[in-house]
Amino acid sequence: MAAERRPLVAGNWKMNGLKASIGELDAVIAAASGVGRCDLMVCPPATLVAAFAARAAGTPVAIGGQDCHAEMSGAFTGDIAAEMLADAGATAVIVGHSERRTYHEESDAEVRAKALAAWRAGLTAIVCIGETKDERVAGKTLEVLGVQLAGSLPDGSTATNLVVAYEPVWAIGTGLTPTAADVAEAHGFIRDRLMARFGAEGEGVRVLYGGSVKPSNAAELMAVANVDGALVGGASLKATDFLGIAGAYR
Ligand SMILES: O=C(CO)COP(=O)(O)O
Numbered sequence: 496m497a498a499e500r501r502p503l504v505a506g507n508w509k510m511n512g513l514k515a516s517i518g519e520l521d522a523v524i525a526a527a528s529g530v531g532r533c534d535l536m537v538c539p540p541a542t543l544v545a546a547f548a549a550r551a552a553g554t555p556v557a558i559g560g561q562d563c564h565a566e567m568s569g570a571f572t573g574d575i576a577a578e579m580l581a582d583a584g585a586t587a588v589i590v591g592h593s594e595r596r597t598y599h600e601e602s603d604a605e606v607r608a609k610a611l612a613a614w615r616a617g618l619t620a621i622v623c624i625g626e627t628k629d630e631r632v633a634g635k636t637l638e639v640l641g642v643q644l645a646g647s648l649p650d651g652s653t654a655t656n657l658v659v660a661y662e663p664v665w666a667i668g669t670g671l672t673p674t675a676a677d678v679a680e681a682h683g684f685i686r687d688r689l690m691a692r693f694g695a696e697g698e699g700v701r702v703l704y705g706g707s708v709k710p711s712n713a714a715e716l717m718a719v720a721n722v723d724g725a726l727v728g729g730a731s732l733k734a735t736d737f738l739g740i741a742g743a744y745r
Pocket residue numbers: 507592662666667668669670705706707708726727728729730
């Protein structure tokens with residue numbers, strides 16, 4: 496029997512949001528109990544994690560970080576340890592987002608170390624993978640995803656400590672999305688790899704789609720086999736749009 500995977504719709508606010516933005520979180524919390532068929536998470540910038548986690552405590556909305564350092568503490572100016580995110584009330588952290596891989600040159604090995612750091616702190620690791628436009632045009636999408644999965648996921652991944660986010664780099668912030676068939680192919684491939692390596696746990700790992708998800712395309716994307724929710728960037732900044740996407744699971 497296929498594993499029961501409860502969908503997750505997570506918002507990645509990236510470098511957006513000030514204290515006043517908590518009103519958007521309030522609106523998500525107010526509507527959350529009506530979004531019964533999926534989990535909801537908001538990943539604000541690090542400066543807002545503690546305040547957001549305090550506000551979301553006892554509600555169905557989880558709070559996550561956007562990145563963490565692999566070490567627990569030390570002389571790493573400007574960096575944030577997974578333990579600090581957990582201390583602030585986060586229950587998950589995104590690692591290996593393509594913007595980290597591109598602008599901070601993070602390798603699969605570093606992403607893997609960050610995922611292990613997340614587990615050390617008791618956080619779920621949301622590990623992002625995805626091909627560039629050039630890689631897709633060259634027909635290398637699945638090869639790239641295979642390498643990223645092998646290098647970025649630690650041994651010991653389970654249905655509860657890991658979420659994978661498939662985010663084609665060319666679909667992020669561009670308004671472009673892959674066809675449903677392309678999403679099905681990528682997610683099916685990821686599922687196969689997860690099951691080959693982690694067995695029944697791999698069957699339970701949620702695989703999110705990310706890249707230009709909007710209320711208008713969410714239902715179609717979320718209906719694809721092995722798509723267990725969304726990692727939403729721009730459209731997560733407005734509660735109405737974010738909730739519109741989660742509405743795919745109403
Ligand atoms: O990078 C993303 C989420 O992590 C997706 O961003 P957009 O939804 O803005 O395309």
